[in-house]
Amino acid sequence: MLKVCNKCLYEKSHPFGLSIYDKGCSGCDTHHEKYSINWAAKRDELENEIKLVKAKSKGYDCVVPVVGDAEDYYVVSKVLELGLNPLIVSVNDYFKNDIGWHNLHNLITHFDVDSFVFNPNINVYKDLVRTSLRKFDHILLPFLSLHTSFPVHVAKARKIPLIIWGQNQAVEQVGKFSHYDKVEMSKWGRKEHDLFNCDIDTLIGNGAQVDERDLNYYQYPNIDQLSSSGVKGVYLSNYFHWDPLYQNSNMTDFGFKPQKNTSSFDIYERTGSSVYYELHDLMKLKRTGYRKIRDHLVREIRHGRITREEATKLESIYNQSKVDISGFCRWLDVSDSGVKWLKLHKFKGLENIIGTQTECADIKVPEAISLLLKPSSNVENKFVTFGKGVHI
Amino acid sequence: MRIGATVLLIDGQCYQSYGWLKMRPLGCLEHVIEILDEYQCDEISIIRPVRYGDSLVSLAQDLAVLKNINTMTPLSFGGGLRSKESLQMLGDSPVERLVFSSAFLNKDATLIKHAVDLFGHQAIQCLLPCKMEDGRLMVYACDKGEFILSENVDFDFIDKWANEIIYHDVLNEGLNNAFDFTLLDNSIFHHSRIIISGGIGHANIKIANEKLCASVLIDNKVLHKECSIKGYRNA
Numbered sequence: 292m293l294k295v296c297n298k299c300l301y302e303k304s305h306p307f308g309l310s311i312y313d314k315g316c317s318g319c320d321t322h323h324e325k326y327s328i329n330w331a332a333k334r335d336e337l338e339n340e341i342k343l344v345k346a347k348s349k350g351y352d353c354v355v356p357v358v359g360d361a362e363d364y365y366v367v368s369k370v371l372e373l374g375l376n377p378l379i380v381s382v383n384d385y386f387k388n389d390i391g392w393h394n395l396h397n398l399i400t401h402f403d404v405d406s407f408v409f410n411p412n413i414n415v416y417k418d419l420v421r422t423s424l425r426k427f428d429h430i431l432l433p434f435l436s437l438h439t440s441f442p443v444h445v446a447k448a449r450k451i452p453l454i455i456w457g458q459n460q461a462v463e464q465v466g467k468f469s470h471y472d473k474v475e476m477s478k479w480g481r482k483e484h485d486l487f488n489c490d491i492d493t494l495i496g497n498g499a500q501v502d503e504r505d506l507n508y509y510q511y512p513n514i515d516q517l518s519s520s521g522v523k524g525v526y527l528s529n530y531f532h533w534d535p536l537y538q539n540s541n542m543t544d545f546g547f548k549p550q551k552n553t554s555s556f557d558i559y560e561r562t563g564s565s566v567y568y569e570l571h572d573l574m575k576l577k578r579t580g581y582r583k584i585r586d587h588l589v590r591e592i593r594h595g596r597i598t599r600e601e602a603t604k605l606e607s608i609y610n611q612s613k614v615d616i617s618g619f620c621r622w623l624d625v626s627d628s629g630v631k632w633l634k635l636h637k638f639k640g641l642e643n644i645i646g647t648q649t650e651c652a653d654i655k656v657p658e659a660i661s662l663l664l665k666p667s668s669n670v671e672n673k674f675v676t677f678g679k680g681v682h683i
Numbered sequence: 684m685r686i687g688a689t690v691l692l693i694d695g696q697c698y699q700s701y702g703w704l705k706m707r708p709l710g711c712l713e714h715v716i717e718i719l720d721e722y723q724c725d726e727i728s729i730i731r732p733v734r735y736g737d738s739l740v741s742l743a744q745d746l747a748v749l750k751n752i753n754t755m756t757p758l759s760f761g762g763g764l765r766s767k768e769s770l771q772m773l774g775d776s777p778v779e780r781l782v783f784s785s786a787f788l789n790k791d792a793t794l795i796k797h798a799v800d801l802f803g804h805q806a807i808q809c810l811l812p813c814k815m816e817d818g819r820l821m822v823y824a825c826d827k828g829e830f831i832l833s834e835n836v837d838f839d840f841i842d843k844w845a846n847e848i849i850y851h852d853v854l855n856e857g858l859n860n861a862f863d864f865t866l867l868d869n870s871i872f873h874h875s876r877i878i879i880s881g882g883i884g885h886a887n888i889k890i891a892n893e894k895l896c897a898s899v900l901i902d903n904k905v906l907h908k909e910c911s912i913k914g915y916r917n918a
Contacts, residue, residue: 317706469701475908479906484710488710514721
């Protein structure tokens with residue numbers, strides 16, 4: 292049985308699961324649907340849904356969960372184009388850098404939309420990050436738990452009938468469903484894909500030092516009540532031809548600031564995070580055997596902007612890029628001996644990647660990609676805990 | 684009429700099948716069952732899509748996953764149940780009903796009688812993966828990996844030994860409202876013993892209800908929407 296797709300770079304062991312065929316894989320196969328779907332008809336389907344929503348809603352029509360990256364700009368621009376009145380909901384992950392806060396604030400002011408930034412209890416949050424790193428080699432699980440549940444709580448409490456997400460990662464990466472399935476947000480999908488089967492109850496286990504009352508928003512609402520209240524979540528990637536690099540490159544027109552990235556050519560996705568392409572990327576490598584660059588390369592292979600051979604070479608180059616863990620360790624108040632322990636036990640075998648990020652030597656990407664890369668900025672301040680100049 | 688769901692199990696992981704050709708990965712069986720339980724599904728049919736041969740080792744691996752399941756929903760299990768040894772292995776699994784296909788097509792009365800002795804007649808279901816081709820019913824023989832004409836199937840044998848018969852539309856699985864009801868046209872079985880599966884949607888459920896079918900098994904669609912079963916129940 293084949294273990295690696297012969298069209299892209301994904302392996303059967305992909306964390307979302309992958310079916311490998313004689314030619315391609317479930318992800319490549321699903322991507323191919325994009326060229327035969329009548330997208331105008333798909334948009335009509337969405338507009339019909341929206342008519343029903345607008346008839347039901349009394350204030351905001353929808354909640355749009357954001358982190359402030361380029362995809363969020365695209366989603367908000369589409370939501371407004373569709374005539375919806377959105378409430379933008381963001382969860383502070385306490386990992387943003389100056390570019391992240393600029394992009395989030397600019398998103399709200401440029402599109403002139405109402406917003407709600409939730410700042411979870413930072414002490415509980417840090418405890419959960421610590422537990423998540425220790426038990427699951429993952430530092431974003433607490434944030435992902437909140438990001439995928441808090442907006443749902445808001446929608447339910449404020450009787451906002453629709454939640455609009457950007458892409459469905461499980462469809463885009465491994466083709467878990469067909470675009471024709473029009474899969475909606477669900478508790479199962481959240482646990483299986485967004486949280487890698489580790490919801491907050493699994494995360495804390497039964498020896499937690501956390502008061503369960505502090506975890507309410509980390510948990511998904513009761514689905515019976517949610518479905519009775521009529522709240523549902525849809526993914527825009529089921530209704531629009533989804534091409535992240537192309538659509539994200541146009542977001543600079545709205546004031547989005549791309550960030551220089553030494554771990555990938557993609558300067559748009561998850562821009563503004565102090566950990567995403569650093570410690571999180573290192574942990575991803577440990578858990579899954581590959582870094583974020585592979586997701587980007589696979590996406591570009593499928594969009595025909597790079598060949599599989601070129602992508603393989605680029606992956607090996609980007610895989611050498613250094614990851615700086617010192618900022619995160621300071622943020623988590625890890626002592627010097629703690630850092631040594633982490634390097635010795637947690638990051639064993641990955642020591643060669645830990646270091647200070649340096650300006651990449653000029654890595655050549657194919658022209659079809661470089662044409663979509665706008666000028667990008669350097670980060671000046673990492674781990675800006677709150678967006679209004681407050682640090683703890 | 685019962686509203687159930689079908690889940691495919693391969694190497695301990697769940698999959699969805701589209702048109703009998705393409706498999707899509709679904710994920711962890713335990714979590715799928717957990718959520719279907721929460722959706723208040725009436726029954727869950729866990730099928731190992733075994734084509735051609737099978738091994739007891741592979742069956743044992745899948746059963747090990749199955750044995751960890753905690754659910755209040757009745758489970759049917761099938762795929763690769765081709766010997767007395769395979770039936771013995773089901774002893775401590777949370778399985779309520781057994782699904783046989785090859786055993787019925789091969790008229791393996793000894794095996795089925797053994798299953799009846801172990802689980803009772805009410806637990807025996809016959810799965811007929813089928814399609815219409817040029818107006819003729821074709822049934823997929825899993826152990827041979829090919830479709831055979833329905834003339835070569837002994838429906839009286841099935842009638843005698845099976846409590847319920849699952850007509851699974853292989854061409855339309857994964858689609859919405861696409862179940863081909865002509866598959867049931869010349870069926871000798873009373874509809875109260877028939878379960879339909881493959882491409883089931885709301886409109887199909889309405890028809891199945893009118894036909895007084897025993898149950899419908901929703902394939903992939905069941906996880907595409909939150910609390911989907913409630914919607915199907917109100918179809």
